[in-house]
Amino acid sequence: MNQDKIVIKGARSHNLKNIDVVIPRNQFVVLTGLSGSGKSSLAFDTIFAEGQRRYVESLSAYARQFLGQMEKPDVDAIDGLSPAISIDQKTTSRNPRSTVGTVTEIYDYLRLLYARVGHPTCPTHGMEITSQTIQQMVDRLLEYPERTRMQILAPLVEGRKGEHAKLLEEIRREGYVRVRIDGETLDLNSDIHLEKNKKHSIAVVVDRIVMKEDVASRLADSLETACRLADGKVLVDVMGEEELLFSEKMACPICGFSINELEPRLFSFNSPFGACPECDGLGTRMKVDPELIIPDGSISIAEGAIEPWAGVTSTYYPQLLAAACQHFGVDIDLPVEQLNKVALHQILYGSKGEKIHFVYENDSGMVKEGDVSFEGVIPNLERRYQETASEYIREMIEGYMSKKPCPHCHGQRLHPAALAVYVGGKNIAEVTALSIGEALLFFKELQLSTKEYQIARLILKEIEDRLRFLMDVGLDYLTLDRTAGTLSGGEAQRIRLATQIGSKLTGVLYILDEPSIGLHQRDNDRLIHTLEQMRDLGNTLIVVEHDEDTMRASDYIIDIGPGAGVHGGEVVAYGTPEEVMANEHSLTGQYLSGKKFIPIPAKRREPNGKWLKVYGAEENNLRKIDVAIPIGLFVCVTGVSGSGKSTLVNEVLHKGVIREINHSKVIPGQFERLEGLEHIEKVIDIDQSPIGRTPRSNPATYTGVFDDIRDLFAQTNEAKMRGYQKGRFSFNVKGGRCEACRGDGIIKIEMHFLPDVYVPCEICHGLRYNRETLQVRYKGKNIAEVLEMTVEDALEFFKHIPRIQRKLQTLYDVGLGYIRLGQPATTLSGGEAQRVKLASELYRRSRGRTLYILDEPTTGLHVDDIARLLEVLQRLVENGDTVLVIEHNLDVIKTADYLIDLGPEGGDRGGTVIATGTPEEVVKVKRSYTGQYLARVLARD
Structure with a gap:
């Protein structure tokens, strides 16, 4: 067996057509091809x-019982396979901790560092807290x-009110003759009178x-005595000039603020020893938000401005609100934004138990009258949220709540x-608030x-190494x-990826899924350098990628295609980048060589005088910027990773x-005002979140074409004879x-300590429908067979049904001709889900008059797919x-009419508008x- 190659024979997973592939080991290999061609398969x-x-099979039987039996992929043989590590794009964790x-x-490592060399400091007096032995003193x-x-003094009272007669008597009984009271040394035998309402400080001499x-011996005895009297504290007055x-x-000798022995768990917000006691280490609290209570300030209380008390299900709270408004002199017919702020605050937060006269008539006509304490709308909701056992009430109130920084730890x-x-000079929370570059x-x-x-040398090395690795992959x-x-x-x-670099493993097969996603070209250069470092350690890298720079930097390219779905699954070209560029059958090679390219528009559209403007945007790292769209x-927001693009577009x-x-309840990022809203009727955000969380959701149901298909089946003669309605299908x-x-x-079969097993239903054999429903056919196919069709096949099948054909055509136009109509939503990539939404x-x-917002729509797309996507986006703009x-891809950026470039850097060094205008x-x-980077592309094209 050749140890220099990974040899795959007869691969048939998904759409792979029994292919044989040879991959060189210890090289940087790129798998590319059209979206859906079979790269990931x-x-x-x-x-x-x-x-x-x-x-897993190399482990003991005991270990395998917890991991379960792993199904063998549909392949004849794979030789030369190393231990494999997959680095994909699944989000690391949804845990808020x-x-x-x-x-x-x-x-x-930070927790260990602070536990070993940290300096405790009194938060009130700013002095370092140290513990000393008598010998050290x-x-x-x-x-x-x-x-x-x-x-030598033993401080017993520090700034406390009172006569302290009992304490003075106890000191006398102990045999001491002098005390220092408020800085003056007095004889205890003298007549001492302390004012009851004045703060006093008392120390025994x-x-x-x-x-x-x-x-030395006498000093030690005296210090021990002082410590015994004053619970470990000693005050030493040196010549009346200096006090030690x-x-x-570990306590402040002035106020007594104390810290137990420093240990790593003290600095963990996931431990009861270190977590803020108010928020349990989350840093946030769910609080009722006034902006959600009054989503529209232009309407009055009488019109329902205070939404949770607007009387949807009960008449009690509207009547209580009316009584409170009458008591506090609030005009319920005036728009809320014009009301007196003090009076409105009393309505929202109450008046500390002040009673109001309340006459309440229930639905049955019974009347109750009396004086009641008015707690306020917000305290009422927060109290009911804590006290109620009703899930419905909790969910209703949660709709008016938002996450706020914990007032106790201020989010730390x-x-x-x-x-x-x-x-x-920084505590651990201040260090973690730094960007990776700043840290x-x-x-x-x-x-x-x-x-x-x-003590800290090795700890610091580990911290710095990990920070440097994160810098190297563009996450500074x-x-x-x-x-x-x-x-x-x-x-x-x-x-x-950064974690793997730090491990410095060799002889490993790394499989990466488009690591360049979300990276500006400048940061992409650093990523490529990192991948080359991993290869140079003696590892094999298989990178699924469409990025041109990554392909040019690779040692070997395997182009899968020639098309997508059923038209893909074959090896079109393989070899060095130069060899693939020379292959006329490779679509990727033609784009790499420049024979095919996405053209720059002959003429760019010019602004028509209508603008959507946001003023004073300052969420996250945005620096109170004004932006006009x-x-x-066709507008692109660009900039290096972390420059503030997503914050500006999505949050603000x-x-x-x-x-x-x-009048949505969402709370936007901070800004002063918006202008130009009269030019927009609706906003459509087309993101990459799944079109559904379960296999029941699919492209046909999401786009609505399944409704039309079911209508069609219900109109067949067979369905009418059987009395089947649309719901039957x-x-x-x-x-x-x-x-x-x-x-x-x-069918899901629960296996207790083993993973759940899913098997096709024995009754319908995976077809989902009963036998009678499947007997109804349209043009020779039943409903299950239609759902198994690809979009491309269905387009031909339904070409004479305009309402179905129109919807399928849009799916085909966005490059999804290869997906099946009934393909479960859970099997679609983020890019595919985004294009299904775009098609719908x-x-x-x-x-x-629609504003379409897309965040990196080129994710997962081959350059040929991008060309088709651009045609679709341009069609939307042509419609007005x-x-x-938001985009990093230069092929998209160069075709835009207008750019808004943020930067100059990421994080705290970003958040400003660097440039606007045409490319x-x-x-x-x-x-x-x-x-x-755009200059090179424009010059080349």
Whole structure:
């Protein structure tokens, strides 16, 4: 067997057509081809699946019982396979407790660092908290010269009101003759009177010492006595000029703020020892939000402005609200935005128990009258949320709640004791709030004592290495406290990639799924360098990718095709990038060589004078920027990763517009105002989230074409003779579906400690329908056979039915001719789901006043698919609609009418508008990284 190659024979997973493939080992190999051509089937469903299965089979029978039996992929043989690691785009974690720091293990090392060399500090007095032994206290005092006079004091009362007569009497009984009260030393035998309402400080004078050679023993005795009296604290007055505070405990000697022994768990927000007691380490609290209580300030209370008390199901709260308004002098017919702010605050938050006169008439006509305390709308909702056992009430109130930073820890998640420990002048929460780039600089410049450095040397090395790996994959803009659930698929994948770099494994087969997603070209260069480093360690990299720069940098390319779906599944070309470029049968090669390309528009559309403008956008890293989007144009928002594109478009603009137009309850990112909303009737956000969470959802149901198909079957003669209505042909309701599997087509068998097993239904054999329903046919096919058709086949089959043909044509136009009508939503990629959504919008008749928002629609697309996607987007703009796209792909950027480039960097160094205008105008802006890379493309094309 040749150890230099991975030899695959007879691969048939999904659409692969019994292909043989040879992949060179220890090289950087790119698998490419049209979307749906079979790349992922080869990389993940064949090569990785077999590598994983072999690994599991090498384990003991005991271990395998927990992992379950892994199914062998549909392939004859694979030789030369190394241990395989898949690095895909699944989001790292949806757990709100998981952060970039915890996922990369950097936070574990930070906790160890703070536990070993952290400096506890009193949050009130700002002084460092240290614990000293009696010996350390003596050594410190012996540093003073001979004949220095000292007074050893035991502080018992610190700034507390009272006469303290009992305490003074106890001190006298102990035999002490002097005390220091409020800075003055007094004889206890004298008549001492303390004011009851004045704050006093009292300390016992334990000893007066003149420094001599043999004084160490006496100092130790006196200090021990003071510690015993004052619970570990000692105050030493040196010659009446300087005061030294000592403590045997980790406590502030002034206010007593104390910290237990420093250990890593103190700094964990996932541990009860370290978590903020108010938010349990989440950093946020669900609170009733006034903006959701009053979503539209332009209407009055009488018109239902205070939504939860507007009387949808009960008359009690509307009547109580009316009584409160009358009591506080609030005009219920005036728009809320014009009301007196103080009076409105009393309505929302109550008046601290102030009673109002309330007359309540129930639905039966019974009347109750009396004076009641008015708690306020918001306190009422929060109390009911805590007290109710009704899930319906809780869900209703949750609709008026939003996440707010915890008022106790201010979003820092940790216990006050953990936040009081500093390294390099920052506590652990302040360090995790830094971007990865800033954190690396912080640790490089960190000044430690010789002893501290010896302790922390290895910890710092691990932290710096991991930060550097994250920098290398283009994630320098992420902060360590960023919640893992907010990461994009590409960001999550690159974090896992950085973790693998740190492991420095050799002889491993890495399989990556489009690692360039979400990366600007500038950052992509660093990613490619990282992949080359992994190869140079002696690993094999199989990268599913469409990015031109990645393909050019690879050692070997395998082009799968020639088409998608049933038209794909074959090896079209293989070899070095130069060999693939020379292959006339390779579509990828033709684009790489420049024989085929996406043309620059001969003429760009010009702004028509209508603009959608957002002023003062300052969410996340946006720096109070003003942005104007021309209406009726194809607009691209560009910039390096982390520059603020998604924040501007998704958080500020999209949410701001739908709140104004649709009166949605969403809370947009911070901005001052929006202008130009009169030019827009609706906003459609076409993202890459799934079109459904279950196998019951599919392209046919999502686009609505399945309704038309069921209508067609219901109109057949056979259906009419049997009395079958449209519902008979749905697999979601009783009647026509197979009841054995309830229309799923599969049966789930629970295996207790083994993974659940899914098997085809024995009754319908996976067809979902009962025998009678399947006897009804249209043009020779039953409903199950129609669902198994590809979009391309269905387009020909229904070509004479205009309403069905129109919807199918849009699916075909966005490059989805290869997917099956009934393909489960769970098997569609994010890019495919996005294009299904786009298709479902295309067939609708638009009046030309729609704003379409797309976030990186080229994800997962071959350049030939991008060409078709651009045709679709241009068609929308031709209709008078506005298309706003967040994008890094230069083929998309160069065809746009107008660009808005953010930057100049990511994270805190981004968030400003660098350039606006046509691509040709942006190229002239030297500060624009997008312009620099775009210049090469425009010059080449």
